[in-house]
Amino acid sequence: MTVIDTNEYLGNSTTRTLHRIELSELSKPIEDELVSNTPSLAETKKASIIEPPVRQTETPKITLKDISVNYNDATVDNTSEILEKYGVVIVKDFMNNVQLDKIKSELDPIFDSKKNDPRLYPKETIRVTASVSKSPAVVHEVLKNPLHVQLSEKFLAKKNAFWIGNNLNIGSSPAIVSSSIAFRVGPGASYQALHRDDHSEHNIIEHQDLYRYGSDTQLGVSVALSQVTKQNGGTRFIPGSHLWDHLRKPKEEECMTIEVDEGDGFFMLGSVFHGAGKNITNDEFRTLLILFMCAATSRQKENIYLTTPIDYFKQFDTEELKLLGLSMSEPFSGMLELQDARAKLKPGFVRKSNYSDVCQVSDVN
Ligand SMILES: O=C(O)CCC(=O)C(=O)O
Numbered sequence: 001m002t003v004i005d006t007n008e009y010l011g012n013s014t015t016r017t018l019h020r021i022e023l024s025e026l027s028k029p030i031e032d033e034l035v036s037n038t039p040s041l042a043e044t045k046k047a048s049i050i051e052p053p054v055r056q057t058e059t060p061k062i063t064l065k066d067i068s069v070n071y072n073d074a075t076v077d078n079t080s081e082i083l084e085k086y087g088v089v090i091v092k093d094f095m096n097n098v099q100l101d102k103i104k105s106e107l108d109p110i111f112d113s114k115k116n117d118p119r120l121y122p123k124e125t126i127r128v129t130a131s132v133s134k135s136p137a138v139v140h141e142v143l144k145n146p147l148h149v150q151l152s153e154k155f156l157a158k159k160n161a162f163w164i165g166n167n168l169n170i171g172s173s174p175a176i177v178s179s180s181i182a183f184r185v186g187p188g189a190s191y192q193a194l195h196r197d198d199h200s201e202h203n204i205i206e207h208q209d210l211y212r213y214g215s216d217t218q219l220g221v222s223v224a225l226s227q228v229t230k231q232n233g234g235t236r237f238i239p240g241s242h243l244w245d246h247l248r249k250p251k252e253e254e255c256m257t258i259e260v261d262e263g264d265g266f267f268m269l270g271s272v273f274h275g276a277g278k279n280i281t282n283d284e285f286r287t288l289l290i291l292f293m294c295a296a297t298s299r300q301k302e303n304i305y306l307t308t309p310i311d312y313f314k315q316f317d318t319e320e321l322k323l324l325g326l327s328m329s330e331p332f333s334g335m336l337e338l339q340d341a342r343a344k345l346k347p348g349f350v351r352k353s354n355y356s357d358v359c360q361v362s363d364v365n
């Protein structure tokens with residue numbers, strides 16, 4: 001057996017993960033249904049975990065009712081309390097019929113024109129990527145939804161104080177969209193492998209007994225654009241998995257499926273193990289719009305700036321532009337010619353302060 005040096009991956013830095021793994025060459029690839037449907041999952045190496053997770057807490061036994069709140073009763077407090085405990089909260093009647101019709105009328109024609117592209121998903125799953133740059137309704141109704149904005153700020157936004165010369169400067173960095181993909185899972189689609197979406201940011205979670213704010217790098221909001229059931233490919237997830245050690249392996253038997261009606265929504269922390277289910281129906285399509293938010297100090301998953309005409313952005317208000325990642329994250333990130341990019345898109349837009357609040361310091365020891 002040839003052992004592979006993990007330093008090959010580490011370079012001069014460490015993610016505090018690879019030292020827990022020993023890699024060697026793979027003798028014989030294992031064939032399974034998921035791998036043959038999803039070529040990007042084909043195995044190339046053998047790994048053993050030499051420092052396995054020690055804490056193996058029980059997966060909470062809950063029902064969908066335990067994690068559901070009606071939109072009219074939903075507050076940041078009662079929804080974030082459920083998120084802290086289980087990692088997912090369902091919001092019934094998140095979108096009304098008018099909002100739903102607007103979103104569907106903009107996304108449906110795009111779905112209809114799409115061909116299969118099985119790179120990351122089963123071939124029966126069709127996606128509309130970067131929907132915020134194709135559907136203004138997704139921006140107005142979902143991205144800017146007040147509950148969504150407040151939860152994203154609570155879990156992801158950052159504030160900090162830092163010295164610049166003689167002054168302490170206070171800067172804020174908002175939550176911004178990271179990806180906005182709608183997924184139509186068709187009859188015959190096999191399940192999607194369980195994963196955490198924050199892997200794109202190399203987020204490392206150490207086991208937590210109680211949720212610690214600041215440990216998540218992403219928050220997802222999903223809107224059901226069809227009835228979503230276990231049979232037609234509803235998203236399955238593992239309650240409480242946002243508290244797990246980074247290398248704890250997700251197991252299928254720990255999952256529950258999010259079954260919701262059209263117009264319902266759900267929020268999910270980026271550290272929760274989840275994946276689309278199998279569609280075992282003959283004729284039902286499961287359509288979910290899933291937006292992930294991240295901190296504006298992070299790299300967004302989808303690059304919407306290269307494919308979106310500048311004029312498309314001009315229709316949005318300054319708050320929406322901020323959520324689209326077009327404000328300056330204090331200090332300096334995302335600036336355009338040393339300014340907040342909204343100054344280019346909204347004539348007359350003036351930022352309160354140049355790049356952060358500057359404080360004169362009176363009591364330095
Ligand atoms: O379609 C779903 O239910 C989940 C999709 C997903 O988790 C992803 O693509 O990251």
Ligand SMILES: [Fe+2]
Nearest residue numbers: 196197274275
């Ligand atoms: Fe995902």
